[in-house]
Every structure is written in structure tokens, then in C-alpha cells.
Amino acid sequence: MKAEIITIGDEILIGQIVDTNSAYISKELNKIGISVYQITSIQDDREHILEAFAFAKAHAELVIVTGGLGPTKDDITKHTFCEFLNDELVLDQNVLDHVTHLFKTYIKKPMLAANKTQAYVPSTAEVLLNQYGTAPGMWMESDGTIFISMPGVPYEMRGLMENEVIPRLRDRFKLPFILHKTFLTYGMGESAIAEIIEDFENELPSTIKLAYLPSLGRVRLRLSTYGDDQEIVNKMIREQSDKLLPLIGDIFVGYEEEGEFEELIANLLIAQGKTLAIAESCTGGQMVERFTSKSGASRYLKGSLVTYATQSKIDILKVDASVIEEHSVVSAAVAEQMATNARKLYQSDIAISTTGNAGPTKGDSDVPIGTVFIGIATEDGVRSYEFMMGNHRERVMGKTVNKAMELLKGTLEDHQLKK
């Protein structure tokens, strides 16, 4: 089954917001065996919306549309659907009751005429309940193509996908099984990898696709295939995986589908009953944010410090001023003291630290821009690691966080093995 996603909103086309909805929808559709053929973003413009609907209808059996369902005048998706489907808006009493309930219970403000218009839907539309908002989801059909319309507000759209759209698609269609397996590698460029796995790539069956995705110091290698029988699909990928792994053994660090590194680390910490503290300098809070953005971090995270100023490393993290003087603030010695002292301060089992120069200008250290040290302190002592992360600020920060996550995961896995 082929799908197209259409996101509607001037704010996308003028670059005021990044369209994150499409990636979420694509991922969820893929999980149930539906491939996305095209993602199209267009303005809140009647003619253009009609043209995009017609194009999608000609190419896809499922069209998912987000945006343009607000109560204000700039939102025209519903009216345009009526025109496209030769339908008219009718009041849906269930939606009206739901909107009234939301206003009474949560919004606690009088309901306005504009909000009542949200209860009008095309007469042939099946309503999908939007738990988190006043704009309903809608399921419509036109000559065998399904059109699903949802609000563009990400958390409302996600609720609708999870609770309404995905279950209905699964119930109604026998869908194939799509499998992606993504190998995370570190330390080699994509063309060097391509040379190492050249024979493997040439011998891949035509039903399996291989893709290279370089990003922030890593290259991800993705194998993809699909089929009706889940076991056969799994076996096909497993066979290729068994051939690929020995070739990239030195640079392989994990599978993306196992979860993000912060989740894997969280699981390892919880399984081992250990706690974590973080002391960041050059990564400026990006590392702790990765953990706290997921719920449940309080089970293992004691806390973190961003000691951005050199003086705060001395005052708060109790790094020796003499060590900074001797080795510079970007050094193995400082990274190690930061980790050791953060571990003590937070009384955690493990602590990780970063210190480096992300640029664009040199800070309180003379080391070249891009120099980074990562320290890890455990009950067994402290270790540090040195890297050169290039001269692009954003990338230095991102690569350092990725590398620190990898080292932390490795440390926890080693510990697991030793037991």
C-alpha cells in the first residue's frame, strides 16, 4: 500500500516551523507495512490544496493530511475537502459534545462561536476522536483512495495516529511486513565503508535495499526489505546481517532500532541499579537534556552541572586551579577531575564529563578548536578520552554528545560482562 502525506500551512513554506509531523507519520506507517511515496508541503491556498489532493489521489491509496483545521479564518482544509469530495459540512453532535466538555473541564473559558464551527465535518466523513483538542480527525474516501485529515498540532496528531488511524488501518488491510535494520558505525567515512563492503553490496539480493546515512561523526548503514511473511523477512535480513557484521566489526557500535543510546543507557542503569551524574562544559546541557526529555529519568539520574565558566569548575566542581593552570581547562586531567568530583558531589555510581573547545573562538584554553575530552568515573576509578571533532561549533557539540553516549554505554556493558 502506497501513502502520501500532505502537510498544509504557510508557516512551513516560509520556514517558520520545521515539519516534524511527516517524519512521525512516515515512521508509524512503515511499522505497519505502509510505504510513503511522497511528502508534500503546501500553503493554505484553496487551488493548491485541490491540486495536491488530485495528484495524491492519482498516486496513492492512502493520503494523510495535516493542518488547516483551526477555528480561525486562515484554516480552510475542511471547506476544501468538501469541494474536492463534492460534499458539505454538517454538525456532528458527538464532536460538539466533546468540544463543550473540553471547554468546561480544561480550558475553563466560555466557548466561542468559532469553536462550535469545529464540530462541523463533511457529511461522508467518519469522525476520529481527538482526545487532546477541539479539531476532530476525519476519515474520508474517494474512488478507493482514503483521505485522513488531522490537525497539525503535533501532540494532537500523535494521539489521533496512535488511537484511531493506525488501529483502523491494521484492522482493515492485510499489510506486508517492512523491516529496516540500521547499523550504527563510528570512525570511518561512507566511501571507505563502501569500499570495504563492496562485494557484499554487489551480491545483495535485489529485494534488499542498502543505504548510507552519514551524520555527526557516525555513518548509519540501513538494510531494508519487505514481504508478506514476517519470518521470511526476518530471515532475509538476518542472513545479510551475518555477512555484513564481520566486515564492519571494528566500527560497529550498535543497532539504531534497539532504541536511542539514552534509552539503552537508561535501561542498563536501571537493570544494574546504578545512578548517573553529568558534568558538562562544551556540550552545554545537551547531554542531560537527552536523558530528561524521556520520562523516568528520575529513576537513575541524580542530576547534572553545566560548568561553563572556568571559575565555576573551580568553585562548584572543585577542580584544582593548579591543574587547570598546568594542563589548561581543556585537558584529560580536568575531564577526569570533573567526572570524579561530579560523582562525589551527586553521590552517584557513575559520572561523565565533557570539556572542550567547540569554537568559533578559543575560550580559556589554547588547544585547537574541536579538541574535546570526555571523562568517565566509576567505582573502579576514572578514565578519559581525547577527540578532535572538527571546527564547526554545532557539529562539535553534537559529535561529542554522541561519542559520550557511546562511551557511557560501552562502560555499562563492560560492567555487565564482568559480573
Add this chain to the structure above:
Amino acid sequence: MKAEIITIGDEILIGQIVDTNSAYISKELNKIGISVYQITSIQDDREHILEAFAFAKAHAELVIVTGGLGPTKDDITKHTFCEFLNDELVLDQNVLDHVTHLFKTYIKKPMLAANKTQAYVPSTAEVLLNQYGTAPGMWMESDGTIFISMPGVPYEMRGLMENEVIPRLRDRFKLPFILHKTFLTYGMGESAIAEIIEDFENELPSTIKLAYLPSLGRVRLRLSTYGDDQEIVNKMIREQSDKLLPLIGDIFVGYEEEGEFEELIANLLIAQGKTLAIAESCTGGQMVERFTSKSGASRYLKGSLVTYATQSKIDILKVDASVIEEHSVVSAAVAEQMATNARKLYQSDIAISTTGNAGPTKGDSDVPIGTVFIGIATEDGVRSYEFMMGNHRERVMGKTVNKAMELLKGTLEDHQLKK
């Protein structure tokens, strides 16, 4: 001038990455007077790429294409351009020299055959130098439509846009002036705002567009127009702005185009010669990350703490255990102590703190999920503010950071006024 953006890559269509390139490109084109008509994301598939090129050529005078330029076999954009333009690939000696130079100077690994293929470009293409990578940008034309091809790696694409694409477009075309003015409001829903400004909206000239963008507790109101004369365009928006502002005075907090709040705060701090410290609990490092993601934070940011565990608030931030006992860890008293003590610990002029319950489960406090306190300590003492941010974890965190930024900006502006 109308433009279309085409982003090529299976990773987008399966939801493995979010396409951030399109938003960046749209924004940059808008700044020089070019409107984006459509953004289309498609797979690395020859037929589909050809179809998208043909569609874009029929609709737009400028087509910006990203992705599919890597050295590996899954990247086919260049070959497909040749097919579309009835052209062939030829070796470009300048590109080959550049790639050779990059390998010698930065990559420090032997250059491979695959890398040499990156120096081949369609014979009619004008090469755009990619400072940050081995895949060149290319400028091609077909029956009056300009096609620009760039790599999908964000920082390489940005370098090309800034140094090559935008200057060339400016030089070659007389472009209109596009103006967006976005009013940030806080504390009222979009339909309530629509009711307040109904007359204003009805009387807006047809050449000015109004849009409502609700997000994380704020509603952004955007006025947009364009024209050949910058002064007239400015005047048109100023006139409407003068009518709109009195209507939304109570909820208006600033203009988006003045910069993000963290930049405005950074400027105020630097102008006032003041330093900042941050103590975060429920926002988990998101606030400090906003500041450190921009370069120059070391000029005013002393550092930050994430005291996620209650015990770390006592041990490190020296919050009184008895105060936590009496008021709970999510309380005005704790927010105030966190701010006061962070200010002392980091010896900063100002400190801001957050404590709250973002959910989904209750933590060490019995307050309802969504309850948040923000504290601000200055030389004049400490204040705290209480909010109810709803029951959606991600949103509670995002709304709290937005609100804290707003309060901090307000505090600094008040201080400015008092002087």
C-alpha cells in the same frame, strides 16, 4: 518568483530523519523575496525523481534540490539530472582539486575511487563550491527554470546557500521585498484572540495575510505582505501593527523577528554587564541548552545545575530539607531557594530556577501534574511564579522553558527601565 524545494532520500520517507533543510531554505529564500510554492520529499528512485523534476519545472521558476549526492551507490541525483537535462557527466578539475585538498588537509585518509566520482558534474552545470564537503553544489537551467542541486548534509547545504546560492540569486534577479511580522502572545487561545481582533481582521487589506500559530502556551499572530518598494511594505505592516497592538496589549510579549528569547536575553545581559546562573529541575537542562546552543554564551553564562533528584537539591543547592518537608519539593519556597542559592553558588548577578511536576507520574511531591514554579533571584531579592502547564510531559517542559525565558526577559527589561 516562485520556488519549489525537492528533498531526496529514503531516510526522509521512512521517518528516519526529520527534514530540517526545507525550513532553512524556505526562510533564506523568503528573506530575499522568493516564495516557496511547494516542498516535496521523495525517495532515491529514478522515475519518481524525474516526475518531481517535471512537476516542479511546470510550476516554479526556481527548483532547489537537496540530497542524493553522496559517493555511494544509493545516491543517484546526478545521473538523474543528466537524464532529465539530456546531458552527461564530465570531470571538473576544480572540484577534483578541492576534493583532493580536503582529503589531504582534513580527512587525512587516502582518497578512494568513489570520492573521485564526486568531481563529475553535468556538462552544462555551473559548479558551486562546497567548502565543507566533497559533493559540489550545481546550478543548472532548463527552459528558463533554474535547478540548484546541493548535498543533504545540513551544514554543507547551509554553507552553499549562504556563500553561493543566495548571492547569485540576488545578483541576477530584481526580487520583491517580503515582510513577516510575528506577534508573540501568551495566555489566550486562538479563537478567543480571533474574537478580540475580529473587526481588525475583517478590515485587513487583501494584500496582507494574517495567520494564527498556536504552540506550547503561546499563540503567534503573523502579518505578511510583499511588494517592490521596501518602504511602502514596511509602512503597510506598521499601519496594521499600530491597529493590532492596542487590541492585544495584555497578552503581547514580543516580536518573533526580533530574535529568539535566548538571544534577546543574551543581548540584555551583555549590555547590562550581568551574568546568569540556572538551576533546573522539571525542565531538565532544556533551558541552559537554549543558551549554549548559540555561540558566545560564555560571555554571560556562569553555568547551570540540573538538580533532578530531591536529595541533590539539598546536597548541592543547599535547599533546606525542612522547607521541602513543609512545602513539598514543588513549591514557591523551593523555587526561591533554588534561585537564591544558585546565584550564590555561581556568584552570578541573576539566577533563574524551575521546579515542577512534568508527569506522567507524580514524583517526590503531591502537587497535581503540571504544577510548575519559576524563581528569579537578583540583587534586589527573589520572586517566584506559579503555573499550571497541563498534563502532557513534553508540553509542560516546553511551556515552562518558554515562560521562564519570558519572565527573565521581563526582569532584565524592568531593570533597564529603572536605571
